[in-house]
Amino acid sequence: MLNKYPLWKSLMVLFxxxxxxxxxxxxxxxxxxxxxxxxxxxxxxxxxxxxxxKSQLDQESITYQSIALENGQLLVRFQNTESQLKARDLLDESLGDKYSVALNLTPATPDWLASLGGTPMKLGLDLSGGVHFLMEVNMNEAIIKAQDGMVGDFRNDLRGEKIRYRSVKKTSDAIVVQLRNEEDLAKAESFLSKRYRDFLFDDDSDSLTLKASMTEQKLKEIREYALQQNITIIRNRVNELGVAEPLVQRQGQKHIVIELPGVQDTAKAKEILNATATIEFRMVDQENDISNALNGRVPASSQLLSDRDGRPYLVKKRIMLTGDHIIDANSGFDENGRSQVNITLDSPGGTKFSNATKSNIGKPMASVFIEYKPTDRKDPQGNTIFEKQEEIISVATIQARLGKSFRITGSDSPAEAHNLALLLRAGALIAPIQIVEERTVGPTLGAENVQLGFQAILMGFGLVFVFMIVYYRAFGIVANLALGANLVLIVGVMSMIPGATLTLPGMAGIVLTVGMAVDANVLIFERIREEMRAGKSVQQSIHQGYDAAFSTIIDANITTLIAALILFAVGTGPIKGFAVTLSIGILTSMFTAVIGTRTVVNAVWGGKRLDKLSI
Incomplete structure (x- = not known):
């Protein structure tokens, strides 16, 4: 029978x-x-x-809606942002630096719906806001770190040229090489000045010293490199967090702006983004007595460090390998079920580590975790002074020559191993950074513009509703039902897709989808009218109308979908937001405008003897 769907097909559309x-x-x-x-x-x-x-909030008379322990984190909900900000300031001061206290906007979804995986659609910063960070890069530390690297390079190069020296040390503004005699001084100056043309060299024959200072151009390059590399690494970290359409860009000479739209786990974002963490591998000093070091007699070539439990270790200052060579790191478990981090190095790092470990088989090696944390002190330029904190996370005996892949243990929990792997995989920051401003931001385009955007969608729907009812009567009502179902499906799909974010340009994509959905119904309805004017029966007209218009609808929507996919592939930010909603809208509109309306039309008019249609 014409225009009759089996029950299962109608139930499928309804489902x-x-x-x-x-x-x-x-x-x-x-x-x-x-x-x-x-x-x-x-x-x-x-x-x-x-x-x-809870007791601290009650003591300060700060009212809250609820407080709960969720996924190893404490979440306190408030009725307004004023109480939220008061609580943040209070807890940030009282809990200390062992905890991360961050602002958040938490969905008020009922538990039964959340248990089914229901989450609200993520909105961009231009609609509902998100988290805004302003981060400051410490350029002085970047220069100091570059100088530390150059000290090692100077030593290696002088050894390679067999130029004898007494010491290579770093001062506040230069690298000073102490030579043995005037002949070595002349050789060193001639060799190093040719090799390092971005340094200014000044020799002192009386003290047999060669002073190397960076040129202004070199200092500028270091600052620019530190800023650009930090931006790249932070982008990698944001990608690890899975944030949709983030904004990471420079602001001025030493600041980075980060905007995370629709982010939920802001505490983790704050911890990961603010962490200036790297790792160094050094040999444990077995030649000197650690008890002498504990009494203040630390050898010049070694350093006294401790692990988290306070156990002291005497380790060599010479660094075998730094985290700069790490290209991949992931967490897992060893054969005893303990948390571990599996590390993969690049080719230069693998070669360097292999050469460093081949002569130390059977000796203990320490994995040193390094963080730079901001203090309350400022330097003469007004920059925040960072404090370098070093902690041994594991000491293991080198069993064999290590290469590009190896593992480290010592993490207290799988979560800590995961975070350490994330930081190492995303890259060690070139220079320490700190969050100098953090806020949960509202619509950047203003409440008026957001309201106008929603009004545009509602007006578009309203005008189309009226037109379809007036022009197509009963069939217009069917088209309007499909249009409403289309909007619901767009929102539902956007809510289900991880990382999908609705922005103001995305709202424009929804408005465009409304017109395209109606266009499909107009093609179908006009084709039904043509068939009826040609003298065919009602049932034949409906059947021929849908079948004949289908190929045209498919062609038009596929070409638009291809354009949307190209926009998504090559576009960024707002363009991607527009492409996402347009792509989803095309697919849902084809379903509702063709299959959805056909289901309703078949249910109401299909299989009946009719002389006319309300179309």
Whole structure:
């Protein structure tokens, strides 16, 4: 029988629309301002932490909606942003540097819906805001780090040329090489001045010293390199966090702006982005007595460090390998079920590490974790002074010559191993950074523009609704039902796709989709009218109308979809936002405008003896 769907097909269409409506519904509940607390470097959040936070908030008469321990983090919800900010300031001061306290906007989705995986659609900073960080790069530390590297290069080059020297040391503004005699001084100056043309060399024959100072051009290059590399590494870290359409860009000479739209785990984002972490591998000093070092007699070539439990170790200052050579790191478990980090090096790093370990088989090697943390002190230029903190995370005996792949153990938990792997994989920052400004931002285009954007969608839908009912009567109502179902499906799909973010240009894509969805119905309805004017029966006209218009609709939508995919592939930011909603809208509109309306038309008019249609 013409124009009759089997029951299963009608139920399938109904199920798809209902499924989309279910996952679109979390957007009706809004978000609560919240403060999120998480432990740093393996510190766990427990019920005791919850009771402590609750008592502090009650003591300061700060009202909150709820406080709960979720996924190892403490989440405190508030009714307004004023209470949220007061609580953040209080907890940030009282909890100390072992915890990360961050602002958050948490979905108010009911538990039953959240248990089904329902989450609201992520909105861009231009619609509902997100998290904004302004980060400052410490350029003095970048220069100091470059000087440290040059000290090692000078030593290696002088050894390679067999030029004898007494010492190579770093001062506040230069590298000073102490030679043995005037002949070596002359050789060193001639060789180094040719090899390092971006240094200014000044020799002193009386003291047999050669002073090398960086040129202004070299200092400028170091600062620019530090800023650009930090931006690249932070982008990598943001990608690791899975944030959709982030903004990472420079601001001035030493600042980086980071905007994370729709981010939920801001505590983790703050910890990962603010961390200036790297790792160094050094040999444990077995030639000197550690008890002498503990009494203040530390050898000049060694350094006294301790692990998290306070156990002291005497390690060599000479660095075998730094984290700069790490190209991949991931967490896992060893054969005893302990957390470990598997590390892969680049080719130069593999060669360097292989040469360093081949002569130290059977000796203990220390993995030193290094962080730079900001202090309250400022230098004469007004820059924040960072404090270098070094901690031994593992000491292991070298069993064999190590190459490009190896592993380190010592993490207290899988979560800590995961974060360490993330930091090492994303790259060690060239210079320390600190968050100098953090806020949860509202619409960057202003509430008025956002309201106008939603009004544009509603007006577009309203005008189309009226036109379709007036022009196509009962069939117009069917088209309008499909149009409403299309909007629900767009929102539902956007809510289900991880990383999909709705921006203001994305709203423009929805408006465009409305017109395209109606265009498909117009083609079908006009073709039905033509068939009826040609003298065919009602059922034949409906059948021929849908079949004949289908190929035209497919061609038009596929060409538009190809254009949208190209925009997504080559575009950035707002262009991608537009392409995403347009692509989803094309697919959902083809379903609702063709299959959806056909289901309703078949259910109402299909298989019946009719002389006319309300079209």
């Amino acid at each position: 798809i629309v209902a499924f989309g409506a279910l996952y679109a519904s979390p957007n009706l509940y809004g978000e609560d301002p919240a403060v999120q607390i998480s432990g740093l470097r393996g510190v766990e959040i427990t019920e005791t932490s919850l009771d402590s936070v």
